[in-house]
Structure formats: structure tokens, C-alpha cells
Amino acid sequence: MRLERLVGRRLVLAPIVFLAIFFVYPLVSILIVSLAPQGQIDLTGFVTLVTSNYYRQTLWFTFWQAAVSTLLTLALALPGAYVFARFSFPGKSVLLALATLPFLLPTVVVAAAFSALVGPRGVLNQWLMDSLQLTSPPVELERTLAIILIVHVFYNYAVALRIISTYWLNVNLRLEESARVLGAYGWRLWWDVRLPLLRPAILAAAALVFVFTFTSFGVVLILGGPRFATLEVEIYRQTAHLFNLPMAAALSLVQMAVMFAMMSLYTRLQRRLALERVPAEQTLRRPRTPLQYGIITLNLVLMAVLLFAPLAALVGRSFSAGGQFTLTYYQMLATNPRGSVLFVPPLQAVTNSLVFAVLTTGLAISLGAIAAHWLARRASRWTAWLDSLFMLPLATSAVTLGFGYIIALDRPPLNLRTSPALIVAAHTLVALPFVMRSVLPALRSITPSIQESARVLGASSWQVWRLIDLPLISRSLVTGAIFAFTVSLGEFGASLFVARPNTPTMPIVIYRLLGQPGPANYGQALAMSTLLLAAACAAFLLIERVRRANGSEF
Amino acid sequence: MLAVRSVxxxxEGQPVLRGIDLEIAHGQIMCLLGPSGGGKSTLLRVIAGLEAVEAGDVLYEGQSLAGVPVHRRGFGLMFQDFALFPHLNVADNVGFGLKMQGLNRDERRRRVQxxxxxxxxxxxxxxxxxxxSGGERQRVALARSLAPRPRLLMLDEPLGSLDVVLRERLVEEVRSIIKQAGLTALYVTHDQREAFAIADSIAILNAGVIEQVGEPEAIYRRPATIFTARFLGLHNVLPIMSWQGQQAETIVGSFAIQPPAEAVLLHPDGLRPCADSxxxxxxxxxxxxxxxxxxYHVQLRHSSDFELLLRWNSADGAPPGVGDLLAVKPNAGSCIGLREQPHGSRSAVGFVS
Structure with a gap:
């Protein structure tokens, strides 16, 4: 018994130690390098940041592209949320579920998909060139601001839709009906009743979308070209191309500050979401007027075009060369004819990615389960603090993390620079919040009297965990595991920093292939993206199955 | 015997239990009766070991349970929400405690049956x-608590979540099941009818203090405190204005009362009609x-505006109608002196049958 308790206590330390080494230590290193690159306080990095036109513009661009992306996303998602919260129509639940698919898609896959749709070598341009007999691609979206904004909307549309429509569904319809009886009609109904009621949800969605687009990395790096750089991209360039570590560190610090501010804002808003919820009642009805049919149809068409056209283009384009069906690109993945950009055949990257994903899943689930178990039991200021500490990786950009690893973990006392363990650590850190978000609510939803009953009936804490808690959260653990696996497969930002040339992951190979000229490289990039897309779809289907069997806990 | 000592x-700084003393004898069903928030459930949790005490102790057979963790106390606790393990079937729920005791499969199956x-x-x-169904879950929860043959079975509002009809039927059943199993039980409820029906002995718990302990009849016939009387629906409580020897003066007259007392209860069951004169x-x-x-419940307004309640046996014919004049007089033994605070300052004397 005593041993059991001793081990139990020690076990709690595992996630904390992990977080300390692979999260806190790298971030502190960034802080030190940015403030005192040579061991003494030296703020020239920050001075340059403020005085140099170039960095000021980068900062400004990062802000305003995020703001515009957020506004665009909300403008499109709000009508969608209205449709999903107030009307019932065939195929609705499937569609709502499908809308969350982009969330699981790696950035490189999405970048490749949009390139396959509207890029110079994409489906749309090929079709236009063929049918109009043009010599150059008429649609020039790649390397423009427009494509960045479109992809940001693609990514975040479902996020906003979900948050707002779920909340809307729970807002008592009676409030709206009362307002109508009192004379509100048309735009007044929207302006004076609906929007104010939805304010917490809209603000929460806006904060989250802003966070996501503010940290946009892969999309801007791949589709934006050299003209555009967010903070993330700039950190990468300063590190990988210019080896200006103090500058990258200074940028990372700014990045972290903004992120933490936004995330704490989001957390506060989210708490309000929970508080202001009214018990759900049957608020759905079938559309009746032609206007309502019109709104619904318009939204569905928008979703179809925005969400599924790029993915369809990606799959289609990966199987076609010169208008013919072909498997060439897939076959080429197994070879490495000139061994130029990559030291290994692309297919090796699939194996690498799978191995990393399996290790990540195991580690994230173990650490997440231990931490969640520990946090679910106790409610104190101390645990509230730890709770948010475990969520912090979510608010830290993968690029910052990867950069932190490079400056912190490539020298004694911990020299892991050449070790693939660094990739697993980075992926685990990124996956951990997803696991916690999945497991912790499930653990907390277990009525205390159930655990107390077990204890009174003679179960020790270990037995309560094994016989009661674990079976009750098994579905959430599975969901968390699938999330961790998928996150690991698609992780790009941190991997780009820490992956060795001889152990590339799939997203890195896709990125390198996309950067190379020639239809063969392009085709291979699309083929590999399609493989990742298939994996994400499989993960999505699995999660949906677990979710459905489980009622709706997520 | 279980004893609670000065618990x-x-x-968060608010007192929930203010020094509880209580004893439960073997084979006895004791009922903790009182309003919600009075500390009943907390006392159960203290005895089960789920709640830490500021001061005081819980003893079983004279042995302190202070260092004994919940899972080694060998007590049973049935929650109001039943707390059935949703991932286990009926047999595995009922057999959970037996499994924890290390019983083998066959023995378990026999005991579960x-x-x-x-x-x-x-x-x-x-x-x-x-x-x-609700009633079936209640029975499964009861069976789960009974199966390991606990030294003490505690039930926290076990019928609270069921509807009235079911509750009335189950009360008697629960009592006979506990008696058949020969268990000592501590039963928490806020419903006096339930308490009267099930208990050998009742402890009235209010605001963290035990107001009175006694057999159900004794508690009902002779409540000791103003709170107990009011809680049992015996509202004819008259503050004592002054004493004339053994005569307590109240707003409606003077009554022979054994001091000390701060109020007089005219028991509604003991008021009989009489002549004005x-x-x-x-x-x-x-x-x-x-x-x-x-x-019949008859409400009588005295000239002092005090409203008096009397319970009129309907077998004795209909009472006077609204607006009629009526004179009543308490039976011998229906004038009861009430204390403001329970006897013995902040703690009550235990009751042993």
C-alpha cells in the first residue's frame, strides 16, 4: 500500500517534469537569448524590432492579416451558425461533423490542396488554359494576400461555426419570440436581440480565430511566398536562413506575449460561455419560406465550395498527369532518383511519421492521463494554475517551440539535437492539450459519489482509478489518442526546426517537394498530401464513431 | 457500537457541524432528521471517512477511526443519486464490494444472488x-451496500429522488430489509414521515447541532426545543412571558410547565373542544x-390574534365551520415546555436503546 502511494505520488511528477524540460526550459532559454544574447543584458534586438521598418511591417502585417481573416471568417460563419442553430434539414449532422474535418488537416496538406485547386499548376488553371487556349495560368492567386485569407477562412470557418451555433442552440428561443411579440422585426431583431445574445460566443470565436491566424505559419510560408511574412515565418527565416538567433528570440518573445494575452482573453470568454447558457430546448424547425430555403442553400453551397473543392482538387490532381489518370506520383514516392533534396526516399518519411506518431500517442496519453487524473481530483488555486500550465502549449506556436528546442536542447546539460526524441517531445507537447481537453472533462463529469461509493465499498485509490475511472473515460482516452496521432502526423512548424535531414516527416517532405520545380516533384507532393489527407479522414471517422457511441461529449 | 465524539x-470558515455527539447501538436504525443544509450529509461523510474533521473523533467499538482510510472502514454508504457504476451490470455493481474484499467468483455470485x-x-x-427504473436503481444501490455486510450501513436520503407514492411503499420495505439483514444503520432524511416509519431512534439535526435524540413517538409527543416542534409541524408555540411559580404565562393563558422553558407547545393532537366557561x-x-x-386541520384565531392549530379526528364528526366560535382546552400532557437551545449548551446527549 505504502509503495503504491509512493509510486502514485512520483508518477504525478512525470508530466510536470516533462513540461519543465520540454516546454518551460526552452521558453526560458528564448527569454534569456532575447534579453541577453552574450550573457549580458542587451536589448539591441528589441531596439531593431521597433526601429527597423522591416520588422515593424512584419509585426503590423501579422496583426492585420489576422484581424481581416477573423472578420472574414465571422462574416461567413455567422449566417452558417444561424442555419445550423435554427433549422433542421436532411444531412445536417453529417455536414456539421464534416465541417470540423479541416481542423484535423495538416497545414501542408491544406496548402497543397489550395495549390492543386487554384495554383498555377492547379485544376482550375489547367482547365481554363485548356478551354481558353491560354499559354499562361489566368488565375494568379498563389503568392497573394487573397490566398492567405481564403485559406485562413477555410481553416477557421468550422471553428467559428461550431462555437457560435452550439451556443445559439442553447439560447432560449423564447427570448427571441418575446422580442418579436414586443415588436422587434427584421434587422432590429438581429441588431437588438440576436447579436447581443450571441456576443460571448462571437467574441470567443473571434479570439480563437485570431489566435490561430496570428500564428499562421505553414500557410504563409508555402502559399504566401517571399513577399509575406508573419512573425512565425520571420522567426523561421531568422533562424534557418540568417542564423540571427537573438533576433528570432526577440520575435518569439513578442509572439508569446501576444498569444498569452489572447489565450487568457479566450479563457475568460469561454467561462462566460458556460455561465450564460440556458437549458437547451427544441428550437429547431424545418425551413418554410423561400427566403429560408435560399439562405440554407447558399450556406451549403458555400461550405461545399470552400471546404471540399480544395480537397477534391488535391485528390484528383494527385492522380492525373497531362489530363490522364496515373499512379506515377505514388510510385515515385518509393524512389529517390537523384537524391537531391532529400537524403531518403519520400516513402521513408511515411514510416518515420508513423513511428513518431505512435510514440507521441503513447507518451501523450500516459502523461495526459496522469495529469488529468491528478487535476480532476483536487480543486485549489494550485491546480487551477497547473491546469492552465498544461493548456499553455496550445497558446505557444509550434515554431516558437521548435526554435526554443534548437537554442535550449542542443547543448549540455541536454544535448538532443541529433536525436529524433526531440521530434517526439515536440509532438507530444503539441498533442498534450488535446488529450487533456478530451480526458479531463470526462474525468470531471464522473459524479464524485460514484468514486466515493467505490471507496466506501473497499477500493483503494489505485483500484478506484483502474476499476471505475479508467473504464468510464476509455472513450475519451481513445479520442485523445486519435487526436494525438493525427496531430503528430501533421505537425509542421516544430518539426521543421528539429527534424534531421535523414529523418524527415511527411509534412516536411511535402514542403520540400512543393518548393522544387518540375511536375514530378509537384505530383509527389500532392500524392503524399493525399496520403496525409486519407489519414486525417480516417482519424476523423474514428473520432466521429467514438463520439456517436458516446452521446455527445465533445 | 458507533460513537461520534464532539465532531x-x-x-471555508463556516461551521457545518458544531460539536456533534451521537451513539448508535448494534442492530439499531437511527435516523438523522433535519432541514437541508443542517449538516446531516456531512456527518455521514465524516463517519465514512470522506470528510476531515476540525476536531472530535469517530469511534467504532471504542477504537478511534481517525487513521483508518475510507476503504478500510467496512462501512456501507448509499447515496441519494445511488451512484451506480454505469459501466458495470447489476451483478458487478452489487459484487463490487465483495470483489474488494477478495472473495472468489463463486462466493461472490452466491452473495450477489x-x-x-x-x-x-x-x-x-x-x-x-x-x-x-428509479425504484430498481434504488434497490440495486441498497443491495450493493448490503452485500459486503457492512458494520454500519449509512443511507443518505436514499428515497429522496423517487416520487412520493414509490417512496411511501419503499420506506417500510427498506426497514424490513435492514432488519432482516441484521444491520446497524444510520439513515438521513428531511422527511419526518419517512423518519418516523423507519427509525428506532431519531436525532434531530439543525444548523450543525443535535436538537434532540429519542424514539420517534417520544420526539413527536414531547419535542424538546422550539425548533423541533416547529420542524415537526407543531406550530402552537407560545413564548413564555413570565412565571407564576410553576405556571408559565403566555399570550393565551397560563399553563403548568416544568421549568426551565422558554416557550409552551400546545400539542395540536391534544386540544379538545370545551365550554367557553x-x-x-x-x-x-x-x-x-x-x-x-x-x-381535519382547524385554524383558530384567539382574541390576541394568535393562530392556534388543532387536529380534529374526522371520526368525531365535522368540526365547526369557518366563522364559528370555538373553545378548546389542552389535555393533560399536551402542554409541553420547550427550550430555545438544545439541552446541554452546544452538544446533545446520546441515546442508547
């Missing part, structure tokens, strides 16, 4: 607990008359 519990038979659910072994008659106008089947 004090605070929640036995427990289920006791609660009238034979043949339910393989059923899914999430698909049972009788000495000690309390006359007034009937302001309300409610027929409740076996009795």
Missing part, C-alpha cells in the same frame, strides 16, 4: 444499470378548516 467541521433476493431483484444480475378554555374564531382524511 466539529467547518467549510442473496443480496438481490433480499431487495426483490432476483434474476436482474445481467441487466444494464442505466436501463433500470371552563377554566383554562381558549376561545376563538375558526379561520380555516382543511379536511385531510383521517383528521
Amino acid at each position: 466539529i467541521v467547518n467549510y 442473496e443480496a438481490l433476493a433480499l431487495v426483490g431483484l432476483s434474476g436482474f444480475e445481467q441487466r444494464d444499470v442505466t436501463r433500470l 371552563d377554566s383554562g378554555a381558549i376561545a376563538g374564531q375558526v379561520t380555516a378548516r382543511t379536511f385531510l382524511g383521517d383528521v
Whole structure:
């Protein structure tokens, strides 16, 4: 018994130690390098940041592209949320579920998909060139601001839709009906009743979308070209191309500050979401007027075009060369004819990615389960603090993390620079919040009297965990595991920093292939993206199955 | 024998239990009766070991349980929400405690069958607990608490979540099951009818203090404190204004009371009609008359505006109607002196049968 308790206590330390080494230590290193690159306080990095036109513009661009992306996303998602919260129509639940698919898609896959749709070598341009007999691609979206904004909307549309429509569904319809009886009609109904009621949800969605687009990395790096750089991209360039570590560190610090501010804002808003919820009642009805049919149809068409056209283009384009069906690109993945950009055949990257994903899943689930178990039991200021500490990786950009690893973990006392363990650590850190978000609510939803009953009936804490808690959260653990696996497969930002040339992951190979000229490289990039897309779809289907069997806990 | 000694519990600085003393004898069903928030459930949790005490101790057979963790106390606790394990079937729920005791499969199966038979659910072994009715879940929870033969079975409002009809039927059943199993039990409820029906002995708990301990009849016939009287619906509580020897003066007259007391209860069951001219008659106008089947509740307004309640046996014919004049007089033994605070300052004396 005593041993059991001793081990139990020690076990709690595992996630904390992990977080300390692979999260806190790298971030502190960034802080030190940015403030005192040579061991003494030296703020020239920050001075340059403020005085140099170039960095000021980068900062400004990062802000305003995020703001515009957020506004665009909300403008499109709000009508969608209205449709999903107030009307019932065939195929609705499937569609709502499908809308969350982009969330699981790696950035490189999405970048490749949009390139396959509207890029110079994409489906749309090929079709236009063929049918109009043009010599150059008429649609020039790649390397423009427009494509960045479109992809940001693609990514975040479902996020906003979900948050707002779920909340809307729970807002008592009676409030709206009362307002109508009192004379509100048309735009007044929207302006004076609906929007104010939805304010917490809209603000929460806006904060989250802003966070996501503010940290946009892969999309801007791949589709934006050299003209555009967010903070993330700039950190990468300063590190990988210019080896200006103090500058990258200074940028990372700014990045972290903004992120933490936004995330704490989001957390506060989210708490309000929970508080202001009214018990759900049957608020759905079938559309009746032609206007309502019109709104619904318009939204569905928008979703179809925005969400599924790029993915369809990606799959289609990966199987076609010169208008013919072909498997060439897939076959080429197994070879490495000139061994130029990559030291290994692309297919090796699939194996690498799978191995990393399996290790990540195991580690994230173990650490997440231990931490969640520990946090679910106790409610104190101390645990509230730890709770948010475990969520912090979510608010830290993968690029910052990867950069932190490079400056912190490539020298004694911990020299892991050449070790693939660094990739697993980075992926685990990124996956951990997803696991916690999945497991912790499930653990907390277990009525205390159930655990107390077990204890009174003679179960020790270990037995309560094994016989009661674990079976009750098994579905959430599975969901968390699938999330961790998928996150690991698609992780790009941190991997780009820490992956060795001889152990590339799939997203890195896709990125390198996309950067190379020639239809063969392009085709291979699309083929590999399609493989990742298939994996994400499989993960999505699995999660949906677990979710459905489980009622709706997520 | 279980003994609770001077237990004090605070929640965030607020006292929940203010020095509880209580003893439960073997084979006895004791009922903790009191309003919600009075500390009943907290006391159960203290005895189970789920709640830490500020001061005081819980003893079993004279041995302190202070260092004994929840899972080694060998007590049973049934929650109001039943807390059935949703991932286990009926048999595995009932057998959980037996498994913890290390019993082998066959022995477990036998004991589970036995427990289920006791609660009238034979043949339910393989059923899914999430698909049972409220009454069935209650029985499964009871069987689960009974099966390990706990040294003390505690039930926290075990019928609270069921509807009234079911509750009335189950009360008697629960009592006979506990008695058949020969268990010592501590039963928490806020419903006096439930308490009267099930208990050998009742402890009235209010605001963290035990107001009175006694057999159900004794508590009902002779409540000791103003709170107990009011809580039991005995509202004819008259503050004592002054004493004339053994005579306590109140707003409606003077009554022979054994001091010390701060108020007089005229028990509604012991008020009988009499002539206006009788000495000690309390006359007034009937302001309300409610027929409740076996009795009428008659509300009488005295000239001092004090409203008096009397329970009128309907077998004795109909009472006077609203607006009629009526004079009543308490039976011998129906004038009861009440204390403001329970006897013995902040703690109450235990009761042993």
C-alpha cells in the first residue's frame, strides 16, 4: 500500500517534469537569448524590432492579416451558425461533423490542396488554359494576400461555426419570440436581440480565430511566398536562413506575449460561455419560406465550395498527369532518383511519421492521463494554475517551440539535437492539450459519489482509478489518442526546426517537394498530401464513431 | 457500537457541524432528521471517512477511526443519486464490494444472488444499470451496500429522488430489509414521515447541532426545543412571558410547565373542544378548516390574534365551520415546555436503546 502511494505520488511528477524540460526550459532559454544574447543584458534586438521598418511591417502585417481573416471568417460563419442553430434539414449532422474535418488537416496538406485547386499548376488553371487556349495560368492567386485569407477562412470557418451555433442552440428561443411579440422585426431583431445574445460566443470565436491566424505559419510560408511574412515565418527565416538567433528570440518573445494575452482573453470568454447558457430546448424547425430555403442553400453551397473543392482538387490532381489518370506520383514516392533534396526516399518519411506518431500517442496519453487524473481530483488555486500550465502549449506556436528546442536542447546539460526524441517531445507537447481537453472533462463529469461509493465499498485509490475511472473515460482516452496521432502526423512548424535531414516527416517532405520545380516533384507532393489527407479522414471517422457511441461529449 | 465524539467541521470558515455527539447501538436504525443544509450529509461523510474533521473523533467499538482510510472502514454508504457504476451490470455493481474484499467468483455470485433476493431483484444480475427504473436503481444501490455486510450501513436520503407514492411503499420495505439483514444503520432524511416509519431512534439535526435524540413517538409527543416542534409541524408555540411559580404565562393563558422553558407547545393532537366557561378554555374564531382524511386541520384565531392549530379526528364528526366560535382546552400532557437551545449548551446527549 505504502509503495503504491509512493509510486502514485512520483508518477504525478512525470508530466510536470516533462513540461519543465520540454516546454518551460526552452521558453526560458528564448527569454534569456532575447534579453541577453552574450550573457549580458542587451536589448539591441528589441531596439531593431521597433526601429527597423522591416520588422515593424512584419509585426503590423501579422496583426492585420489576422484581424481581416477573423472578420472574414465571422462574416461567413455567422449566417452558417444561424442555419445550423435554427433549422433542421436532411444531412445536417453529417455536414456539421464534416465541417470540423479541416481542423484535423495538416497545414501542408491544406496548402497543397489550395495549390492543386487554384495554383498555377492547379485544376482550375489547367482547365481554363485548356478551354481558353491560354499559354499562361489566368488565375494568379498563389503568392497573394487573397490566398492567405481564403485559406485562413477555410481553416477557421468550422471553428467559428461550431462555437457560435452550439451556443445559439442553447439560447432560449423564447427570448427571441418575446422580442418579436414586443415588436422587434427584421434587422432590429438581429441588431437588438440576436447579436447581443450571441456576443460571448462571437467574441470567443473571434479570439480563437485570431489566435490561430496570428500564428499562421505553414500557410504563409508555402502559399504566401517571399513577399509575406508573419512573425512565425520571420522567426523561421531568422533562424534557418540568417542564423540571427537573438533576433528570432526577440520575435518569439513578442509572439508569446501576444498569444498569452489572447489565450487568457479566450479563457475568460469561454467561462462566460458556460455561465450564460440556458437549458437547451427544441428550437429547431424545418425551413418554410423561400427566403429560408435560399439562405440554407447558399450556406451549403458555400461550405461545399470552400471546404471540399480544395480537397477534391488535391485528390484528383494527385492522380492525373497531362489530363490522364496515373499512379506515377505514388510510385515515385518509393524512389529517390537523384537524391537531391532529400537524403531518403519520400516513402521513408511515411514510416518515420508513423513511428513518431505512435510514440507521441503513447507518451501523450500516459502523461495526459496522469495529469488529468491528478487535476480532476483536487480543486485549489494550485491546480487551477497547473491546469492552465498544461493548456499553455496550445497558446505557444509550434515554431516558437521548435526554435526554443534548437537554442535550449542542443547543448549540455541536454544535448538532443541529433536525436529524433526531440521530434517526439515536440509532438507530444503539441498533442498534450488535446488529450487533456478530451480526458479531463470526462474525468470531471464522473459524479464524485460514484468514486466515493467505490471507496466506501473497499477500493483503494489505485483500484478506484483502474476499476471505475479508467473504464468510464476509455472513450475519451481513445479520442485523445486519435487526436494525438493525427496531430503528430501533421505537425509542421516544430518539426521543421528539429527534424534531421535523414529523418524527415511527411509534412516536411511535402514542403520540400512543393518548393522544387518540375511536375514530378509537384505530383509527389500532392500524392503524399493525399496520403496525409486519407489519414486525417480516417482519424476523423474514428473520432466521429467514438463520439456517436458516446452521446455527445465533445 | 458507533460513537461520534464532539465532531466539529467547518467549510471555508463556516461551521457545518458544531460539536456533534451521537451513539448508535448494534442492530439499531437511527435516523438523522433535519432541514437541508443542517449538516446531516456531512456527518455521514465524516463517519465514512470522506470528510476531515476540525476536531472530535469517530469511534467504532471504542477504537478511534481517525487513521483508518475510507476503504478500510467496512462501512456501507448509499447515496441519494445511488451512484451506480454505469459501466458495470447489476451483478458487478452489487459484487463490487465483495470483489474488494477478495472473495472468489463463486462466493461472490452466491452473495450477489442473496443480496438481490433480499431487495426483490432476483434474476436482474445481467441487466444494464442505466436501463433500470428509479425504484430498481434504488434497490440495486441498497443491495450493493448490503452485500459486503457492512458494520454500519449509512443511507443518505436514499428515497429522496423517487416520487412520493414509490417512496411511501419503499420506506417500510427498506426497514424490513435492514432488519432482516441484521444491520446497524444510520439513515438521513428531511422527511419526518419517512423518519418516523423507519427509525428506532431519531436525532434531530439543525444548523450543525443535535436538537434532540429519542424514539420517534417520544420526539413527536414531547419535542424538546422550539425548533423541533416547529420542524415537526407543531406550530402552537407560545413564548413564555413570565412565571407564576410553576405556571408559565403566555399570550393565551397560563399553563403548568416544568421549568426551565422558554416557550409552551400546545400539542395540536391534544386540544379538545370545551365550554367557553371552563377554566383554562381558549376561545376563538375558526379561520380555516382543511379536511385531510383521517383528521381535519382547524385554524383558530384567539382574541390576541394568535393562530392556534388543532387536529380534529374526522371520526368525531365535522368540526365547526369557518366563522364559528370555538373553545378548546389542552389535555393533560399536551402542554409541553420547550427550550430555545438544545439541552446541554452546544452538544446533545446520546441515546442508547
